[in-house]
Amino acid sequence: MSLKSIKPLTRAPLLHVSVQESLRNFISDNGLIPGTMLPAESDLANQLGVSRNSLREGIKALESLGVLEARRGVGIFVKAFSFEPLLDNLAYGLGGALRQVEELIEIRRVLEAGMIGRTLAMISDHDIAELRDTVNRMGAHAKRGESFADEDQRFHTLLFRCQNNETFTRLIDIFWLAFYKASDFVNLDNADPVATWKDHAAIVDAVEKKDLVEVKKRLDHHYEGISRVIAANK
Template sequence: AVQDEVKSYIIEHALMPGDALPPETELAEQLGVSRNSVREAVKSLETLGIVEAKTGAGLFVRNFSFDPLLENLAYGLMFDLQDLADILEVRFHIEHSMIDQAVAAVTDEQIAELRTLLTHMAAAVAQGESYADADRLFHRTLWTNVRNRSVGKIVDIFWMVFAQAQRRSAIPANPDHAAVYQWHVDIVDALAERDVEAARVAMVRHYGNIQTLLDEMRVARNGQATLTN
């Protein structure tokens, strides 16, 4: 496909984010394809967040972003709760299996940050409001100091996919926010005590709540389908 050839061109010419690609006509000549083919390929690559066309300036390599991937994943998962459950399972196994690294690497400053986030979450629970932003930052902060720098990024991606799919779903979600908050407290307490097993137990409880939410969403969706038939 032409879009693959354009990506190969970027790699072979060692173009970095912000670097300009040749004009469409010149790029088409170098690739041996039509200008229309290059234009369609560019549109696809823009959708994927790989290149960016700036009016009057030309075509440029973009900084890599997971946003287009997240948008597409969330949209697809909105229709298939089993896929969403599978994503959740992968995220759980990553966090559960690597929590020992988080415990070993955690600092007092990190624990203080997590407790501050817990304060925000507690205030939201008391007001009956969402604490999604604090929850996302909680999981980001949890993995700040682990050796594998990709863990936090992967967990954050899965968090965003789940949150966006849940938000876009027409099925109402009614999690027990107080219980979820308490399990976050248990995770921080385990980190402060450098207790790996307690951290794992708290993580299991936390994900068990999310799985229950998914089950409720599935039941509600099936109920809606029955009513419309």
């Protein structure tokens, strides 16, 4: 395959930033797909007019962003897009910034309300049975005064699984990570696990009845509870 030449650098105060930008442009200009191996480091460094150390800094930065993948003894490859780098770094970026977490929760609330109608049209009896099973496990924990974060996350994933929307599924993961990372800095424990369990049970009831108005009402009620927990910790 004949590749377009990599564009020369416009040197910036941080050289590795310019290296990253040139590598991104090289991938884009040539339409390189995930799994494509880049030219050898020596060739890239020569075309860019930088040292191999500067090139490697840029490559490492793009690895951390999930753009490139270095395979030891083989070469540098274009990597398939993934939310994983964002998920990994979001926990450190948000820290205890409750305002940003609150904004993410509101975005999630709107997205779930907007997507739930499609779920009602597509969800299977099997998915509903799994939701019921998850709610029952929530109830068992709630009656013992225990938290059930894993079941809660699974519930919301199951609620939209039938849509096969991988991007939305990953966004749900981002929201969960943000919320529970904030828990490392402030107390966001569920003060009323029984009420939260009952909220989820009511959502399943509405889903099973295919009652869009009711399920949106129940989702709103659920998120109001989350918002109150955050507000109490400001």
